[in-house]
Amino acid sequence: MSRANTPLLEVRELKVAYGGIHAVNGITIDIAPGELVALIGSNGAGKTTTLKTLAGLLVPGSGQIRFDGQNLHKVAAHQRVSMGIALVPEGRGVFARLSVAENLLMGAYSRSDQDEIATDLARMYALFPRLVERKDQLAGTLSGGEQQMLAMARALMSRPRLLMLDEPSMGLAPLMVKKIFETIREVAAQGMSILLVEQNARLALQVAGRGYVMEGGAITLSGAASELLGSDAVRCAYLGG
Amino acid sequence: MSRHSLCGSFCFELLATLLRGFCTVKNFKFTRQHLLFSLMLVAVLLLPFVTDALLGRGWVRIVDFAMLYIMLALGLNIVVGYAGLLDLGYIAFFAVGAYCYALTGSPHLALAFPMLFPDGLHLSFWLVVPLAALLAGGFGVLLGAPTLRLRGDYLAIVTLGFGEIIRIFMNNLNAPVNLTNGPQGISRIDPISVAGVSLNATQDVFGITLPSVHLYFYLFLGFAALVVFVSHRLEKSRIGRAWMAIREDEIAAASMGINTRNLKLLAFAMGAMFGGVSGTLFAGFQGFVSPESFSLMESIMVLCMVVLGGMGNIYGVILGGLLLALLPEILRHSVVPLQQALFGKTLIDPESLRMLLFGTALIVVMLYRPAGLWPSRVRRRELESDETTV
Numbered sequence: 036m037s038r039a040n041t042p043l044l045e046v047r048e049l050k051v052a053y054g055g056i057h058a059v060n061g062i063t064i065d066i067a068p069g070e071l072v073a074l075i076g077s078n079g080a081g082k083t084t085t086l087k088t089l090a091g092l093l094v095p096g097s098g099q100i101r102f103d104g105q106n107l108h109k110v111a112a113h114q115r116v117s118m119g120i121a122l123v124p125e126g127r128g129v130f131a132r133l134s135v136a137e138n139l140l141m142g143a144y145s146r147s148d149q150d151e152i153a154t155d156l157a158r159m160y161a162l163f164p165r166l167v168e169r170k171d172q173l174a175g176t177l178s179g180g181e182q183q184m185l186a187m188a189r190a191l192m193s194r195p196r197l198l199m200l201d202e203p204s205m206g207l208a209p210l211m212v213k214k215i216f217e218t219i220r221e222v223a224a225q226g227m228s229i230l231l232v233e234q235n236a237r238l239a240l241q242v243a244g245r246g247y248v249m250e251g252g253a254i255t256l257s258g259a260a261s262e263l264l265g266s267d268a269v270r271c272a273y274l275g276g
Numbered sequence: 277m278s279r280h281s282l283c284g285s286f287c288f289e290l291l292a293t294l295l296r297g298f299c300t301v302k303n304f305k306f307t308r309q310h311l312l313f314s315l316m317l318v319a320v321l322l323l324p325f326v327t328d329a330l331l332g333r334g335w336v337r338i339v340d341f342a343m344l345y346i347m348l349a350l351g352l353n354i355v356v357g358y359a360g361l362l363d364l365g366y367i368a369f370f371a372v373g374a375y376c377y378a379l380t381g382s383p384h385l386a387l388a389f390p391m392l393f394p395d396g397l398h399l400s401f402w403l404v405v406p407l408a409a410l411l412a413g414g415f416g417v418l419l420g421a422p423t424l425r426l427r428g429d430y431l432a433i434v435t436l437g438f439g440e441i442i443r444i445f446m447n448n449l450n451a452p453v454n455l456t457n458g459p460q461g462i463s464r465i466d467p468i469s470v471a472g473v474s475l476n477a478t479q480d481v482f483g484i485t486l487p488s489v490h491l492y493f494y495l496f497l498g499f500a501a502l503v504v505f506v507s508h509r510l511e512k513s514r515i516g517r518a519w520m521a522i523r524e525d526e527i528a529a530a531s532m533g534i535n536t537r538n539l540k541l542l543a544f545a546m547g548a549m550f551g552g553v554s555g556t557l558f559a560g561f562q563g564f565v566s567p568e569s570f571s572l573m574e575s576i577m578v579l580c581m582v583v584l585g586g587m588g589n590i591y592g593v594i595l596g597g598l599l600l601a602l603l604p605e606i607l608r609h610s611v612v613p614l615q616q617a618l619f620g621k622t623l624i625d626p627e628s629l630r631m632l633l634f635g636t637a638l639i640v641v642m643l644y645r646p647a648g649l650w651p652s653r654v655r656r657r658e659l660e661s662d663e664t665t666v
Binding site: 090092111112114121122123129130131132137141142145186189190 | 524
């Protein structure tokens with residue numbers, strides 16, 4: 036109960052560098068349980084680096100990441116998955132030469148509760164009916180939109196408490212983008228905490244409750260999504276006037 | 277074609293029905309698969325006798341070597357086919373296994389440490405096998421650890437270097453302490469014995485006379501069966517699925533909760549262990565090892581077996597191993613007599629013709645069967661769907 040007010044994810048003064056280049060330069064982010072937070076910004080702002088670091092795929096230079104009150108400093112990427120952090124990587128990263136069903140089961144790799152996994156599998160097929168038809172097809176043969184659905188469903192198979200989506204709209208037809216964002220809204224409505232990284236700022240802010248604007252490795256603006264949508268600075272920089 | 281297959285399947289059904297009649301075991305259904313399996317088993321068990329009768333004893337020896345290559349190819353298949361890690365120095369693990377038995381099962385150590393082992397160390401083969409497996413596995417981790425962040429071409433270059441380093445070590449470790457006897461190699465390695473029976477002499481088993489090469493064939497067959505079994509179980513296991521995920525997309529695999537570091541090391545170690553065990557068999561069978569058996573060409577040969585046969589598919593890899601191990605011998609035995617008959621003298625050395633034909637065969641297979649001769653189901657599906665989408 037005491038947990039209700041404490042954020043699920045706390046990022047404090049996080050710095051990440053590739054060699055000498057600071058990609059992320061001291062950012063601070065909070066995500067409360069059940070919140071949908073958008074992280075927007077242009078190319079090269081450091082959004083993907085942030086997500087990869089949160090997932091444990093990159094090692095931060097300094098700063099702190101706390102998940103559910105626990106310091107993630109020494110926690111490896113694969114352990115973070117079982118703690119409840121799931122990443123849908125940029126470019127979807129489906130296992131091209133495995134079937135759709137095998138991809139989904141890979142999502143439950145960190146779990147061993149066979150019955151519950153079967154239940155979740157059925158739930159994913161209900162959430163993404165398109166995947167049922169494609170069940171035995173190789174993931175590499177799916178369309179971009181279907182692959183994005185598969186990547187999301189696969190991440191959800193680990194029963195995460197925080198779902199991190201990296202550019203889900205990338206390279207998709209407008210109709211598909213709409214569909215994907217409807218699903219994101221649906222998943223959020225079920226109480227999932229989501230960190231959504233997007234270049235398409237308008238779309239992201241329309242579904243999110245709160246947003247952070249990232250520029251040159253730092254957070255330049257943050258607040259309620261509706262406020263950001265109305266702010267002149269965001270409008271000029273990302274929404275095309 | 278249809279008449280032929282109809283006739284074939286009729287014979288098949290007839291045989292199956294007959295065998296079913298003989299089968300009285302409760303709740304045991306004799307299916308076509310069982311029949312096929314038993315027929316294959318009988319064929320494989322009779323192979324040395326048939327080969328001996330038709331082609332002569334030298335060919336049984338060649339078949340024995342083919343079995344060793346199959347084991348090597350299956351080991352490399354774990355690294356390349358399952359985990360997708362391109363390894364061009366695989367033969368080094370074969371060398372480690374071979375030298376492991378050569379050192380511990382021959383008089384050689386008497387040269388290096390005359391005080392310690394006046395007669396050399398003559399450990400039992402069955403004791404050396406697990407030791408060699410462990411040692412080779414250790415070398416696998418040794419190769420895997422520094423290359424964890426490398427993929428594709430870069431990994432290939434480092435593994436190639438590793439293979440050469442091991443070979444050059446074997447070549448030069450005859451000073452200051454004569455450990456490997458250098459380029460001369462180590463000879464007089466103890467033959468392998470099973471339950472006190474040496475495989476280096478003709479033995480009578482249940483009234484059947486088995487020459488040494490036959491005995492080694494059955495030993496290798498047993499080990500190959502074990503390798504196939506382990507490969508099969510690995511493929512279907514949680515570990516196997518994790519390897520395939522790493523092969524497809526390493527970042528995504530890590531985001532699934534797969535410990536990519538440990539699993540890549542495990543792939544290297546498992547592959548190396550198979551290589552090491554084959555090495556001990558090789559040393560015991562040959563009675564002699566020298567660095568020239570472990571050249572880069574051998575690594576490439578084993579890789580070709582995996583790729584040509586069908587990466588990731590156990591049966592394809594077996595087929596590839598068998599073909600590539602036997603083809604050079606078939607050429608060697610046919611090219612010279614053919615030329616003699618045609619021109620009255622040997623114009624082209626079979627050895628140089630071998631590489632020409634080998635290269636041509638590789639190009640043809642890669643053009644017409646890019647997934648290998650007997651691809652895994654997944655690869656086949658992938659290529660089929662490629663055709664439909666194009």
